[in-house]
Amino acid sequence: MKVTMKDIAKEADVSIATVSHVINETKHISEDKYKKIMQLINKYNYIPNSTARNLREKRTKTAGMVVSSFPDTFITEMVYGVEERAREMGYNLLLVNTNEDTDYEEETIHLLHSKMVDGIILSPTSNDIEYLNKFTNENFPIVLVNRYNDIAKNTPKVTGDNFQTGYDATTHLLKHGHEKIGMVYGVSNVSTTDERINGYKEGLRQYNLPFQESYLELGHATVSGGAAAVKSLLKRHNDITALFVQNDLMAIGAISQIKDFALKIPEDIALIGFGDFASAPIIDPPVTNIVLPPDTIGKTAFDVLLSKINNPDYLKHIELPPSLITRKSCGCK
Amino acid sequence: MKVTMKDIAKEADVSIATVSHVINETKHISEDKYKKIMQLINKYNYIPNSTARNLREKRTKTAGMVVSSFPDTFITEMVYGVEERAREMGYNLLLVNTNEDTDYEEETIHLLHSKMVDGIILSPTSNDIEYLNKFTNENFPIVLVNRYNDIAKNTPKVTGDNFQTGYDATTHLLKHGHEKIGMVYGVSNVSTTDERINGYKEGLRQYNLPFQESYLELGHATVSGGAAAVKSLLKRHNDITALFVQNDLMAIGAISQIKDFALKIPEDIALIGFGDFASAPIIDPPVTNIVLPPDTIGKTAFDVLLSKINNPDYLKHIELPPSLITRKSCGCK
């Protein structure tokens, strides 16, 4: 059986209150009792039951993290950032992956709430997050990360500047002289995609080029999804000379597909990917990527969550800028 | 304030026992009361406080998962497998990354234990896991995944067959005629590395080739670590004509470094990497990898954990076989 405070108290011949006080250092205890208790704690390798403590204290020192897709470099590194900062601050992390399932996401938030996590960092599956207001209205701390939607009230946000991301990628391609630029993305109805598309439009507008919906292609956010999307896009528009692909796995699939078409990168089709995945420099050709800093976003998100926990009025939208890492696939060099 | 069972009971004018019974369907309750209670539950969006329930029931329906490194494709996909199966079985997952820090690992296990997770899946940082016996002796369910050491008693294990992995990779290179084969790895004092080295030795032995320690090189399990390791290894032995690199990021770094040396793959140096990372087919040259199935390992590990939770005597070592995915970097085709 697991040792409890009561056991320690009995064996030390003191009250459980005394044991509690030495553990939490909440009152001064005479040295002999202190020593005796400490010795028993060591002897039995006793650790207070967190569940009981949580029930009593109404906080758990654990945070929930809910993401919508998992084997994805950007998300993984974001999680890593959150995890690292959480650890530094003495928090645990309850991680859930919703796999882009909205209903499961709502269920998960309910569940985590009932587990009394002190707050949640959420990268939502879609724009449909009005349900969050049920929680945020009663001041349960939820911070949105990566994706967001303003229908969710009382939620601080930490995101990349996705408008700028779309704009910079597009403009870079435009500067290389491309006018027919395709865009491949993996999820619809989320702020990241929406804003990158807006940035793309703005880029075109500034070059007096028309925007056409049909140059956009949605696919699965996987290697094969990227390949399929490019296939369908190029069949529809064989005049496309440049591609902006929104996620690392899709970019890899896109490159495979382009090669299968016996097209040259960047001569026939220039390409900009997203996120600085490790293999980008050694792919043939090396891949130009537009990058948002996932680890910084993750760490910041956790800091923001702590701020929200400690101050219910805290409300900010922190937006981090992108940067472009040019290699050969876009036509540079 | 959060709604509790008491609040529901009061408003429904029944006892909390009655409310509890309708929630858990543990007794039959008359229809009118049942309806009234259900209606209030919906009205207030009431969910029982898990912490209280856990304290009472002494189980939490959450499992701990402790891994030692994070932005690593193999680990990430393994976590994904565990996560997916856990979800299917109605469990939550408390994820902790120890970053290859042994002390932190031990702390973490203590902490998770005190949080009353129902069991833990651990991919340990090192072979020094005797401390686990403190927990497993009292039948706290811990399953080892990926890495293991037999000094930990009473722990089921789910791993890849790493001896075979090392053997198959080495033999494949041997068949291509290589005799001076270098091996680059990212962590020492763990079963995965140790067994792969044993497999490597056995391969050499069967070809009557001598084993030399100095053909082994330890580096950081990162892109730059892989590059550095190859640099140092090739400086020491410029007669090396083939390399087996134990992890995806290191393989990427190795390839960069080999290119920096203006050496050709596979003509000057053949290479086999580990784990089928997405970009392997489009790297120049496409990378041959030896593969262990991380998602299957993860899912199996969770199943095994459930078995251990339900049957304290459960004790198995499940070992999954590797497979070789040949592309050009090893000299095939």
Place this chain on the structure above:
DNA sequence: TTGAAAGCGCTAACAA
């Protein structure tokens, strides 16, 4: 069919 009450392990207010 329903309810009263004990108790899970802990913290902290209060009393001594």
Place this chain on the structure above:
DNA sequence: TTGTTAGCGCTTTCAA
């Protein structure tokens, strides 16, 4: 400096 005790929200035994 130390101890007594109420109570966190729930489940479940026992009694009605």
